[in-house]
Amino acid sequence: xxxxxxxxxxxxxxxxxxxxxxxxxxxxxxxxxxxxxxxxxxxxxxxxxxxxxxxxxxxxxxxxxxxxxxxxxxxxxxxxxxxxxxxxxxxxxxxxxxxxxxxxxxxxxxxxxx
Amino acid sequence: xxxxxxxxxxxxxxxxxxxxxxxxxxxxxxxxxxxxxxxxxxxxxxxxxxxxxxxxxxxxxxxxxxxxxxxxxxxxxxxxxxxxxxxxxxxxxxxxxxxxxxxxxxxxxxxxxxxxxxxxxxxxxxxxxxxxxxxxxxxxxxxxxxxxxxxxxxxxxxxxxxxxxxxxxxxxxxxxxxxxxxxxxxxxxxxxxxxxxxxxxxxxxxxx
Ligand SMILES: C[S@@+](CC[C@H](N)C(=O)[O-])C[C@H]1O[C@@H](n2cnc3c(N)ncnc32)[C@H](O)[C@@H]1O
Numbered sequence: 646x647x648x649x650x651x652x653x654x655x656x657x658x659x660x661x662x663x664x665x666x667x668x669x670x671x672x673x674x675x676x677x678x679x680x681x682x683x684x685x686x687x688x689x690x691x692x693x694x695x696x697x698x699x700x701x702x703x704x705x706x707x708x709x710x711x712x713x714x715x716x717x718x719x720x721x722x723x724x725x726x727x728x729x730x731x732x733x734x735x736x737x738x739x740x741x742x743x744x745x746x747x748x749x750x751x752x753x754x755x756x757x758x759x
Numbered sequence: 760x761x762x763x764x765x766x767x768x769x770x771x772x773x774x775x776x777x778x779x780x781x782x783x784x785x786x787x788x789x790x791x792x793x794x795x796x797x798x799x800x801x802x803x804x805x806x807x808x809x810x811x812x813x814x815x816x817x818x819x820x821x822x823x824x825x826x827x828x829x830x831x832x833x834x835x836x837x838x839x840x841x842x843x844x845x846x847x848x849x850x851x852x853x854x855x856x857x858x859x860x861x862x863x864x865x866x867x868x869x870x871x872x873x874x875x876x877x878x879x880x881x882x883x884x885x886x887x888x889x890x891x892x893x894x895x896x897x898x899x900x901x902x903x904x905x906x907x908x909x910x911x912x913x914x915x916x917x918x919x920x921x922x923x924x925x926x927x928x929x930x931x932x933x934x935x936x937x938x939x940x941x942x943x944x945x946x947x948x949x950x951x952x953x954x955x956x957x958x959x960x961x962x963x964x965x966x967x
Contacts (some may be wrong), residue, residue, distance in 0.1 A: 649810065649832050649873065650858040657868040665870060677856070685808055685831050692873050733832065736856070 646737045651701050652694055656744035656751075666697035667742035669704040670750070674740075679733040686728050687719050702731045765827060766793035772849045774818050775842060782839055783882035783890070787820050787909070791937055795907060795959055796824040796878065798934060803961065805876045805905045806830050812901065814864055814879035814894055819846030819857065821878040826855035833857040834874075836864065864897050875904040883911050892921060899926045899964045906964065912936060912956035927965040933958045 656664030699710045709727040711718075718724040741750040769789035778784035787795070800806040807829040813822030816835030823846075826833045835857050837843050843859045850857050864881075881894035891910060898906040899922065906928075910918050915933065922928040939957040 646858050647832065647856070650834050650860070653869045653871055653873045654860065655868050655870055657866050664868075682808065682831065689810075689873070692871050694871070 646742075647733065648698055648701050648705075648735055648737075649689075649732055651737075651742070652697055654742075656742070656746070656749070658744065658747070658749065661744060661746050663746050664744055666694065666701065666745065667751075668745055669701045669737065670741045670743055671705045671737055672739040673737075674705045674707075675736045675738050676730065676734050677736055679729075681726070681729050683725050686725055686732070689732070690714075690716060690719060690728070698731060702735060705735055705737060707731055707735055760827060762793055762797050765797060765824060766790060768827060768853065769793055769820055769824055771852075772818060772820060772823065773845050774820075776845070777841070779839060781886050783886055784817060784839070784842065786817060787880045788940065789820075791909075791939065791959075792820045792824055794935075795909075796821065796828055798959075799876065799878065799905070799907050799961075800828045802934075803905060805907075809875035809904070810834075810873055811876045811878060812836065812874045812898075813857075814877055814898055815881050816846055816859070817842045817880075819849045819859075821880065822846070822857050823849055823853055823855060825876075825878060826850075826857055827853065830876075834860060836860045836862050836867065838863045865893050867897055867901070869901050872901075872903045874901045877902045877906045877908075879907070880909045891918075895922060895962075896926050899928055899962060902964050904964075906960075906962040908960050908962070909937075909939070909957050910960060912958050915958055918958075918960065922962055928962045929965050930961075930963040932961050934961050935959050 741752050743750050766789045769792050774786040775784045806825050808831050810832045811825040811830040813835045816822050816837045822833045822835040877898040882890040884891040919931050922931040937957045
């Protein structure tokens with residue numbers, strides 16, 4: 646399970662009104678090599694919930710992302726490299742997504758959001 | 760990747776071991792699946808480098824085909840955990856990464872405009888009326904670039920009208936007409952194989 650999916654998925658079990666973002670409980674995290682694609686990241690940046698990404702990546706032990714980010718950073722190669730490591734490269738292999746409202750846990754082997 | 764290579768890889772995937780009739784579980788064969796994704800990529804540039812979602816992914820055929828054609832990020836969604844398990848084994852065999860979510864399409868609730876392209880072979884709606892329309896409605900809400908889908912040719916006018924008038928699509932085109940061999944998975948099918956006419960659609964959502 647990767648953080649891009651985390652960034653779009655709200656917990657939508659019945660009755661939950663504010664199910665975004667899931668808190669992440671990480672047991673096993675893996676970083677996998679993916680080809681760097683700067684255009685993809687620049688394109689994606691305005692659509693991302695930055696704060697949710699930062700918190701989830703920190704919960705996975707990755708602390709390189711700044712608290713705040715705006716589009717001026719997209720000219721910085723250093724920033725793009727860090728963004729790249731968090732987004733396509735970090736994998737939550739074992740762990741859970743936790744609903745921010747009810748505390749209900751969903752194991753990430755299969756995130757269930759019925 | 761060449762079309763033939765893609766078709767051969769898809770032909771090796773594991774498919775539903777105990778298909779569930781009520782969920783209309785039958786796989787998209789390698790012939791149709793490879794052409795569907797190949798067209799999406801080579802004629803329209805909707806796959807490589809994109810965020811692709813596979814709705815009702817079953818054992819993952821369409822999502823895995825997208826990953827093989829270099830989609831940047833693939834998410835498969837299905838309500839059935841058993842087929843997701845198979846999809847995850849298929850991904851491992853092919854050495855590609857896809858994220859899998861167990862969810863009823865009607866309850867998806869994705870935020871933002873992150874998904875570029877949705878690919879799907881939804882239930883035709885023969886078991887639960889309107890299932891095909893639920894899929895199309897949600898797909899047109901989450902995709903920002905294109906939706907590829909298979910629907911029975913007999914429903915062509917209805918699909919076109921619903922997509923353009925009710926679901927806000929700005930275009931709805933049948934790209935090609937196919938023969939779909941539904942294997943005899945289900946007892947209520949009397950013949951050995953049921954050959955039905957199916958349209959491959961490309962929809963463009965309103966946001967474009
Ligand atoms: C015709 S099969 C296609 C399977 C796969 N995409 C393929 O092309 O081989 C339809 C799939 O939709 C799933 N499905 C049916 N109703 C669903 C729903 N309401 N939400 C999510 N998935 C559903 C079924 O479990 C099944 O895997």
